Amino acid sequence: MIHPGVIPTIPAIDPNPLPAPYWVFKLLLLVTFYLHILAMNLMLGGAALALLARLTSSRHPMRSRIFLDVAKKIPTLLAATITLGIAPLLFVQVIYGQYFYTSTILMAWPWFLVLVLLIAAYYGFYFVAHNGKRRPGAAGVVLFLSLALVLLIGFIYTNNFTLMQTPARWAARYFADPSGWNLNLADPTLIPRYLHFITAAVAVGGLLLVLLALARWKHDPEYAAYIFRFGGKTFEYATMAQFLIGLWFLISLPRDLRMLFMGDNPIATAMFGVGVLGSLAAIFLMSEALRRQNIRMGAFGVTGVTAAVILCMSIMRDNLRDAYLKPYFHPSQFAVKTQWAVFPLFLGIFIGGVILWLVMLRRYGLFTSTRPTEE
C-alpha cells in the first residue's frame, strides 16, 4: 500500500522536448485563460441574470425584455467561451500535462460527461434564444436547466484543477477506485474557490447588462436606464459578496500558500493588493455612475477596472498553482528545443487571424453606430 505522505506517483515528462521556451507557453496560457474566463463570466453571469429576470418578470414587466435581450446573446457567448477555452486547455497540457492528465483520469467520468452536459446546455441556450418570445414558460425552464448544466461543468472544472495541483491525494484515491468517479470534494478550498468564480461571473453578468444599456442608451433610454440599474446593482452586490467569499477562500488555503498573498511572494501580494483595491474602486465607481446616471462611467470605467482585477486574479491563480506544485514541479525539468521552423508561422497566423477577425467584425458593422438592427 502506498501511504499518504509517501512521495506521490508523478508521471514522467514525455521524451519530446518543449518546442519553445517555457515562458512562451506560460504567457500564452495566462493570456488565453484570461480571455476564456472573461467570455465565461459574461456567458454564465448573463445566463444567471437572464434567468433571474425571467423569474421576476411578472412583477417587473421590464424584466421580460431583459430576459429576451440577454438570452439571445448567450449562445454566442458560449461559443466564445468554448473557442477561447481550447487554447488554455492546450497550453496547460503542454506545461502541466503530467498533473492535468492524471487528475482528469481520476475523475474521468465527470470529465467525459462535461461533453454531454455541454452539448445539452448549448442546445438549450439556442432553444431559449429562439423561443424566448413565443414560449416564455418553456424557455424559462430550459434556461434554468442549461444554467444548471454549465454550473455543474464549472464545478467539475474546479474539482479537476484543484485535484491536479495536489498530487499527494492521487494514489490513495486512484487505488481505492480506478473507475474514474473521484471528485475532489474533500478539498477545503473546493467550495470557496468555486463560489469565488461563480460570484465573479454574476458580477460580470451585471456588467454585461451595463454594456447593453450603453448600446441602447440613445434609442431606448427608458429601458437602458432600467438595465443600467439592474446590472449595476447586481454588480455591486456580487462584488461585495465576493469580499466574504474571497476571504473564505483565502482562509481555506494552507497557511504557507495563504502567506504568498500576504508578503511571501511580492508579485502575488501586489496582485492581491491591486485586486482588492480595484474591486473596492469598482464598487465605488459603479455607485457613483448609477447616482449620476453616467452610463459611460459605468460601462467603460467599471468594466476597465474589473478587467484589470480579473487579470490580477488570473495571475494569482497561476501563482497559487505553482506554489501548490512547488515540491514537484520546476520549469527547468523541461528539455527545450524551439521549433523555429514552425513557431514563427504560428505567430504570423495568430496575428493575421486577429486582424482578419477584427476586419470581419468591422465589416459586419459591429464597431459602428450604423450597425445592422438587432436580431
Next chain:
Amino acid sequence: MNYPVWDVLFGSGLLIALVAGLHVFVSHFAVGGGLFLVLTERKARRTNDLALLNWLKAHTRFFALLTVVFGAVSGVGIWFTIGLISPSATSDLIHIFVWGWAIEWVTFFIEISAVLLYLYGWDKLPPKLHEWYGWIYFLAAFSSLVVINGIITFMLTPGSWIDVHKFWIGFFNPTYLPSVFFRTAICLALAGIYALITASVQKDPDLKTRIVRWGALWTVPSLLALVPLGWWYIHEIPASLFLSARGPMPTATHFASLAWILLAVTFALMLLAVFTPRRLHLVFALLVALVALGAMDSFEFVREDVRKPFVIENYLYDNSLYASSMPGDGGFTVDNLNNTGVLHAANWINQRNLTAGNQVEVGHEIFRVECQSCHTPNAYRGIHQLIEQRQWDPASVSAMLTGLSLMHNGVMPPFAGTDAERDALAAYLNSLQTITPDPSTFTNGKLVFTNQCSMCHQNQPDDPLFSGLDPNPQVAADSLKDLPSLFPLMPALKLNQTQRTSLVQWLNTQRPAGKPGAPPSSAAQGGN
C-alpha cells in the same frame, strides 16, 4: 504505465469510437458544407432562384446548429477522450505538434466567428459581403482539416520522423497527401448528402428536385473519386501494416470491405434520389446519411486497426510503452520492463511486491497497465471470452503469454516483465475462469490447430507449420512435444499425446495433394 489507467467496464476503446465516429461525420460536413453554402448562394443569386435562397437560409441554420455546437464540442471531445485513454500519446502529440494545434485553434476561432456572422448576416448584409463571410468560413474550415490531417496521418505513418524528430517531416508524412485528398472528397460528398436532409422537408417538388440534383453534383463525383484516392492512400501505407489485416482475425479487412460496400450503397442510394427527387422523404435522406456514416466510420476504423499495436506507429504502443529506448523514455520500454519488472518500472502500481498470496491481485494490476488499453476482462475484446473460445487450460494461458506479439500477425505488444510477473498475470487471467478442456476436443486435429496454433499460423500450405514439420507422422508428433525447440519464440505448450497425433493427422490432410509428405522444407528452415 506512466499514467493511471481509467478502468472502464465496457472498454475505453468504445468511448473513443463513439465520440470520434460521430465527430468525423459532422466535422467533414463542416468543411464541405461550407463550400456548398457559398457556391449555392452564388448560384441561387445568379439564377434569381428565391426559393433556393430561402431553403439555403434554413439550411444554414441547420448547418450552424450542427457544426458549431455538436461539431465543435465533439471535436474538443475527442481530445478530452484521448487524454483520458491514451495520456502518453496525447502528451507526445501535444509536445511534438503544439504549434500545429495552436494554428488549428486560430483557424477554428475564425471558423466559428465567420459561420455565426454568415448565419446572422443573411438578412442584414449585402450579398457580396455575405458571400465573403462564407468564403472565409470555408477557407478557415479547410485549413483546420489541412492541419489536423498532418497529425492524424503522422500517427499511422510517422515515416522518417522517427529518426529525425522534425516537425515538418512528421507533418508531411507519407500518407499526408492522399489523406488530404481523400478527406476532401469525403467533405464534398457529405455536403450533398446533408443537403438531402433539409431538402426532403421542402414542400415544393420543383425546389426539391433542384436541390437534389445540385447536391448529387457534389456527392456523385466525390464518391467516385474516393475509389482511386482510397487506392492511393492504401498504397502509401507500408504493406507490413496490413499484415495483421490478413491474419486469422482480419478485423481490418472486414471493415475495409464494409467501407467499400457501404460506399457503393451510398452511391446507389444517391442515384436513386436523383432519379426520384420529388418523392424524396426525410426517412430516406436519413438512411443515406446513416449508410454514409457507416462507410466513413468503417474507413476510420481500418486506419485505427492497422495501426495496432501502436498508437503512434513504431514509436508508442497502445499500452504506452515506447517501442525502443531513448532519452527521456522514463524506462517505459519493453526491454526495461523485462529487466526490472513491470511492478517496479511502471507508475501506478499499488502492490509492488509479489508474494504467494497476492498473485491474482498483482496480476490484475499488470493486466490493467499492459493489456487494458485494448482488452477488458469480460466485455469488449474480453479476455474471458477469448480464453473460453480457445479452451486454454491454465498452463496454456501462461505459455501463450510469451507469444502475444506473434499472434494475428502482430496486433499486440509483447508481454513485458519478469517470468514471475507473467505467471501472476496468467494467474489473474485464469481466475476469470478456469478451463478444463473437454477431452473430446483432443481427438479433433482441426480443433487442436484452431485452439493452439491458429493465432500464429494460418491454415495455408505455405505456412511454416505445414512446411516445417517432418514428413514422418511419428517424428512430427514427437517434435511437437517441445515447440520452442522447433522455433525458439514459440510458446512452450504442453500438448498431450492424443492432441499431437490428431493434430499431425489433420495437418497431413491439409498438405497439397500429390505431396503426401512435407514439401522440401529448406526454404522455411533457411528462413529461420
